Amino acid sequence: MHKKIGTLFLAMVLVLGLGAMAGAAPDDTIVIGSGAEAVGLDPRLETDVPSFERINVILEPLVTFDVDMQLVERLATDWEFSDDGMTLTFWLREGVTFHDGEPFTAEDVKYTFEWVLEEDNAAPNRALYADIGEIEVENDYLIHFHLDNPNSFLLNNMARMPVVPAHHGDREDFRENPVGTGPYAFVNWTRDDVMNLEAFNDYWGGEPNHPYVQFRAIPEGSTRLLAFEAGEIDMYQGGVVPQELPRLEDDPNIVVERTPGTGYNYLGFNTQSGPLADKEVRQAISRVINREGIVERVLNGIGEPGVGPVPPDLPWFTDEVYDLGYDIDRARDALQDAGVFGEDITLRLYTNENPERIRIAEILQFEAARVGIDVEVTIEEWGAYLSRIQDTDDYDIFILGWVGQLDPDRAMYRQFHTDGPNNYTFFSNERLDELLEYGRTLDPESEESLETYKEAQQIVVENAPYGFINFSEEVLLYHPNIEGITVHPYGANSWQDVHLINKN
Amino acid sequence: MFKYIIRRLLQLIPVIIGISIVVFMIVHLAPGDPILMMLGEDATPEDYARLQRIYGFDRPVHEQYLRWAGNALQGDLGVSIRQGAPVGTLIMSRLPATIELAFISVLLAVILGVPLGVLAAIKRETPVDFFSMVVALLGVSMPGFWVALVLLTYVALNVGWIPMFGRGGSVFYGLTQLFTAFDASELWEGLRYIMLPAISIGTAMMAIITRLTRSSLLEVMGKDYIRTARAKGLGERVVVFKHGLRNALLPVVTIVGIQFGAMLGGAVITETVFAWPGAGRLIVNAIQQRDFPIVQGGVLMMALIFTMVNLLVDLSYAVLNPRIRYD
Numbered sequence: 001m002h003k004k005i006g007t008l009f010l011a012m013v014l015v016l017g018l019g020a021m022a023g024a025a026p027d028d029t030i031v032i033g034s035g036a037e038a039v040g041l042d043p044r045l046e047t048d049v050p051s052f053e054r055i056n057v058i059l060e061p062l063v064t065f066d067v068d069m070q071l072v073e074r075l076a077t078d079w080e081f082s083d084d085g086m087t088l089t090f091w092l093r094e095g096v097t098f099h100d101g102e103p104f105t106a107e108d109v110k111y112t113f114e115w116v117l118e119e120d121n122a123a124p125n126r127a128l129y130a131d132i133g134e135i136e137v138e139n140d141y142l143i144h145f146h147l148d149n150p151n152s153f154l155l156n157n158m159a160r161m162p163v164v165p166a167h168h169g170d171r172e173d174f175r176e177n178p179v180g181t182g183p184y185a186f187v188n189w190t191r192d193d194v195m196n197l198e199a200f201n202d203y204w205g206g207e208p209n210h211p212y213v214q215f216r217a218i219p220e221g222s223t224r225l226l227a228f229e230a231g232e233i234d235m236y237q238g239g240v241v242p243q244e245l246p247r248l249e250d251d252p253n254i255v256v257e258r259t260p261g262t263g264y265n266y267l268g269f270n271t272q273s274g275p276l277a278d279k280e281v282r283q284a285i286s287r288v289i290n291r292e293g294i295v296e297r298v299l300n301g302i303g304e305p306g307v308g309p310v311p312p313d314l315p316w317f318t319d320e321v322y323d324l325g326y327d328i329d330r331a332r333d334a335l336q337d338a339g340v341f342g343e344d345i346t347l348r349l350y351t352n353e354n355p356e357r358i359r360i361a362e363i364l365q366f367e368a369a370r371v372g373i374d375v376e377v378t379i380e381e382w383g384a385y386l387s388r389i390q391d392t393d394d395y396d397i398f399i400l401g402w403v404g405q406l407d408p409d410r411a412m413y414r415q416f417h418t419d420g421p422n423n424y425t426f427f428s429n430e431r432l433d434e435l436l437e438y439g440r441t442l443d444p445e446s447e448e449s450l451e452t453y454k455e456a457q458q459i460v461v462e463n464a465p466y467g468f469i470n471f472s473e474e475v476l477l478y479h480p481n482i483e484g485i486t487v488h489p490y491g492a493n494s495w496q497d498v499h500l501i502n503k504n
Numbered sequence: 505m506f507k508y509i510i511r512r513l514l515q516l517i518p519v520i521i522g523i524s525i526v527v528f529m530i531v532h533l534a535p536g537d538p539i540l541m542m543l544g545e546d547a548t549p550e551d552y553a554r555l556q557r558i559y560g561f562d563r564p565v566h567e568q569y570l571r572w573a574g575n576a577l578q579g580d581l582g583v584s585i586r587q588g589a590p591v592g593t594l595i596m597s598r599l600p601a602t603i604e605l606a607f608i609s610v611l612l613a614v615i616l617g618v619p620l621g622v623l624a625a626i627k628r629e630t631p632v633d634f635f636s637m638v639v640a641l642l643g644v645s646m647p648g649f650w651v652a653l654v655l656l657t658y659v660a661l662n663v664g665w666i667p668m669f670g671r672g673g674s675v676f677y678g679l680t681q682l683f684t685a686f687d688a689s690e691l692w693e694g695l696r697y698i699m700l701p702a703i704s705i706g707t708a709m710m711a712i713i714t715r716l717t718r719s720s721l722l723e724v725m726g727k728d729y730i731r732t733a734r735a736k737g738l739g740e741r742v743v744v745f746k747h748g749l750r751n752a753l754l755p756v757v758t759i760v761g762i763q764f765g766a767m768l769g770g771a772v773i774t775e776t777v778f779a780w781p782g783a784g785r786l787i788v789n790a791i792q793q794r795d796f797p798i799v800q801g802g803v804l805m806m807a808l809i810f811t812m813v814n815l816l817v818d819l820s821y822a823v824l825n826p827r828i829r830y831d
Contacts (some may be wrong), residue, residue: 039586045546122558127548175588191587191597193670193781218669218779226656228670383536383794391541400547414546422549 023379025234029212030501033224033236037192037217040175040428043162044116044123047360049238049403052160052492054195054215059162059180062090062109063155065406067486069262069313071155074105075163075181085150085441092141096204098165099185106143110135111166113145113158127421128157135256152449153409157293160404160492183208183499192217199499208499209484229254230479235478237487237494242300245304248477255480256489260313261472262304263403266359267349267364268389269392271465272426273396275345279463280338285397286467288325288367295470302475306468308457313489315325316408322462332371346374347396353387358400361467398424403472404490406455407444412436416460427465432456505822512815519811524576527803528569531796535562538794559585572800581801586793591801598783599805604675604765605696605775605782608702610760613709618756620710621717626744628722629689636714643711647652652704652777660700669779672697701778705771709763716759721752737738750824757824761817765810 011118023414025031038051043059046052062076076439085261094103113135116123129152136144157432178186182198183205184197195215199208216233216283218224221241223293227233240248249256275281291305310317335341349364351357358379365375377396380388391400405411413436414420442449460466476487483502488494511548539555556562560571575582624636660666675698680690701720724730725748772784783802790798821828 040588042588045541045548045588086511119554120558122555124543124551125546126554127551128546130548190781191594192785193779216670216779217786220777222653223656223669223777223779226661230661230664230668230669273519333645381536382792383541384534386540387535391537404545422545 005115008100025214025232030210030235030498030503031214031216031233032423032495032498033228033233034215034217035224035236036219038195038215041178041186041189042164042175044112044121044158044164044169045175047124048370049491051499054496055162055178056182056493056496057184057197057213057498058178058180058182058186059164060496061159062092062301063159064496065159065235065488065490067259067488069406069489072157075109079155081152081443082156085152085201086143086147088154088324090143091147092143093204094141096181098168099179099180099200100165100168101202102165102167103140104163104165104181105140106137107140108163109143110137112161112164112168115169116161116165125160129154129161136402152440152442152444153407153468155186156406156410159406176267184213188391205497205499209432210499211501213495213498225477227440231479233478234482235485237476240302240475240477242302245302245475255478257476257478258302259474259487259489260311261303261403261474262313262405262490263472264309264310264311264405265360265399265472266306267402267467267469268398268400268425269465269467270393270396270425272393274347275340276347276396278340279336280334282464282467283462284331284338284371285326285368285373286379287327287334288364288371289467289469290326290363290367291469292326292401293470294360294363298356298363299470303470303473305319306470308461308468309405309466310408310453310457311405311411311489314405314407314411316450316457318454318457320454321458324461324464326465328367328370335373341372343372344374345372346376348376348378349397349399350378350380350385350388350395351399352380352382360399390422391483393426399469401422401472404492406490408456409436409439412453412456412460415438416465424444425465427463429459429463431458435459505819505830509815509819511817514795516808516811520807523807524573524652524800525569527800528572528828529565530825531791531794531799532565532568538796539786540791544584553800572797576801576804581804582797584790584795584798586790587798592784595783595805598786600674600676601671601780602768602771602775602782602784604700605698605705605771605780608675608698608711609705609767609771610764612702612706613713613763614760616706617710617713618717618753621714622721622744622749624714624718625721625725628818633718635775636718640711640714640718643707645776645797646707648704648708648771649773649777651707652700652774655700655704656777665696667697670697675685690818701774701780702799704774709760712759713756714764716756717752720747720755724748727751748828753824754821757817757820761813765813766811768806 034050034053038054039048040046040051041055041058043055045263046055055160060074063071063079064074066072074286075093077093078091080089092106098104110214113129113132114231115121116126116129119133131149131154132145134146136146138144162180165179166175169176183200183201183203187196187198189195197213199211201207208403218227218450224236224239225241225244228236248254269276269282271277295301295303304312308321309317332341351361361377365377368375388394389400414422416427416432417436418421418433437448437450439452439456442452442476474487474489474491478485481504484500539552539559541562544550560568560648574584582592584594587594620636620639624633627633656668672693673690673692675694678694681687681690723805730743730747733743768783771782772788775782787799787802790802822830
């Protein structure tokens with residue numbers, strides 16, 4: 001009898017022990033957690049960060065952003081704008097092969113961008129490349145892009161379009177089974193569960209350190225964190241449960257890395273609507289945004305109080321702008337000067353179901369009441385909300401955010417140019433239009449570019465089509481046994497150097 | 505019986521057509537726009553118009569419906585707007601995970617819930633009864649996602665072999681492996697992963713079944729035919745199980761059927777917490793992204809399964825109570 005119990009006990013210990021080993025991420029695999037599943041893996045068709053987190057490990061662009069947000073070589077070894085700014089030339093890396101062994105050449109680059117530019121293809125981001133006219137292949141490793149309009153920020157856009165192999169690109173299942181030149185090759189994918197990649201040993205940048213990479217989509221923030229703490233995933237970036245951050249930062253078994261991101265949240269004002277047509281009123285509402293309080297209490301310290309449209313890490317950023325800091329008294333005075341204080345002002349504020357935005361809306365409602373403005377908050381489902389903002393002018397104020405603001409053109413042209421495609425505030429300023437058009441013709445590294453965009457930011461902030469709430473911040477979590485990873489300000493590029501990671 | 509089944513199946517046709525029209529109308533009339541959702545931040549109005557044309561959304565709604573219905577009749581549910589893959593394939597790749605989770609949750613709930621309810625009923629007004637009712641009350645009071653988080657935090661984090669998320673493998677396949685190849689590893693892999701999600705979903709259902717079994721059995725035990733059975737001198741066990749429980753289970757079976765059907769699409773929150781790759785999440789994500797073909801195809805599929813389960817429930821009445829006949 002005793003023997004039986006002993007055997008049973010031993011068996012249980014064995015089972016538990018074996019199981020325990022199976023629970024943790026295996027040593028030969030880097031397991032990356034992600035807050036959302038990829039939509040697909042074709043860079044020509046995807047628009048979301050989770051898709052590009054994965055794509056950028058499998059496929060590679062000509063140039064890319066490193067962790068300092070500098071453009072660095074990838075499939076191109078050098079590049080140059082002609083003196084008139086109308087031709088962009090790339091010298092391509094030689095000896096690069098795709099995962100199927102075929103060589104990478106200029107024809108693949110040409111194929112990728114021509115596919116995107118073809119009107120009958122469903123590339124959602126065609127507009128980013130619309131300034132490209134003719135693409136001329138001089139030889140296998142030299143290619144010229146002739147532009148229809150000068151656009152000195154075109155390179156930044158091209159950094160977001162990995163090269164698709166011409167001999168696979170028209171394959172119907174490319175989106176679910178891509179081939180690229182990246183350090184890891186696609187193996188298989190169970191949607192909403194797991195995506196498996198294996199090392200590409202002929203990678204031009206050298207054999208990857210670990211044989212396998214696995215992406216796990218875990219939508220629920222607390223599950224993702226628990227899975228990370230239990231060691232089932234090695235690391236993840238973005239979507240860290242904010243309330244847990246102080247505890248994680250104190251934990252010696254967890255490394256937390258933070259860096260300013262490339263996005264921001266804002267209040268948008270319909271500058272054609274009633275009292276909001278008055279600049280003074282918009283400024284006054286900007287002044288009742290308690291930015292420090294929101295960052296501290298609503299965002300749990302993740303992020304920074306907003307100043308303007310350009311993220312603080314970019315060289316064009318300036319804080320020499322009209323001061324619209326939190327100041328209830330000045331807001332009240334400004335409304336008095338504008339002659340609207342004491343009148344019954346009711347403004348309709350819209351936001352989506354994002355809990356942080358809802359809390360921001362509530363805070364704003366309270367603060368605005370202190371200066372006599374009644375804010376009516378309506379919360380809408382994301383799809384309905386997006387349609388309202390993009391298709392109608394049926395709103396006074398809305399809360400929205402931008403991500404991936406990689407240069408001042410992206411951060412301002414589409415939002416504030418009179419003809420900007422995302423000018424939801426209906427803002428129009430002649431001088432600003434001039435500056436934004438001129439900025440596109442300048443060398444981004446020139447002093448003149450800095451000056452031009454400085455003035456542009458000053459105009460935007462002073463005229464207050466937006467009330468800037470906060471700059472975003474990227475948070476990366478990993479275990480101390482991981483070496484060679486640094487938090488990336490642009491989430492889509494987080495894992496592009498995963499082949500250099502060491503897991504001990 | 506056979507005729508009845510045929511009749512029921514024929515009745516499905518108008519139901520399915522009705523559902524397809526209603527769903528089509530709802531997704532197309534609700535605010536929100538799939539192209540807008542897909543475009544992301546960088547698109548322009550020209551891009552929008554171009555994609556509207558490519559996907560055929562510039563056509564009148566009735567024309568879109570007829571085209572979709574025509575294809576659906578030939579078994580082609582269309583292609584997902586966002587994912588580009590055929591809707592049928594997408595749904596079929598998710599259904600096994602969902603059905604398996606629903607089945608095991610129901611199984612768990614029935615195995616625990618029915619005995620607990622019976623026990624509470626026959627030991628009425630004793631500590632056993634109170635205990636069962638407290639368990640049942642707790643069960644219905646705790647939301648599934650909360651149970652899920654508690655299980656994750658206090659069980660999965662401390663017990664190494666219970667995974668936090670994902671699906672290890674098919675339990676059904678594991679069972680066939682066990683009986684054909686005498687290999688339990690597949691089954692174990694599946695069970696390890698399905699354990700916590702099934703408990704999270706099963707808890708509330710178990711509670712409902714316990715309460716229902718108890719009240720239903722109590723009602724039946726007061727009936728004349730039970731008194732007759734007792735008067736005939738039958739043993740208490742036979743009275744309770746053969747005469748009492750069989751009749752008392754009718755409402756329980758109904759509820760189990762409805763719950764099983766509801767779980768096919770309604771376990772979304774639990775599926776999300778455990779990152780379970782089920783059909784519920786596929787459809788809810790599709791609703792958020794206005795991915796019309798998936799929503800239409802998915803709801804249609806769910807409706808079909810739901811009505812089939814209902815049919816099975818109706819047929820099972822006849823097994824439980826031979827007086828119920830279908831002809």
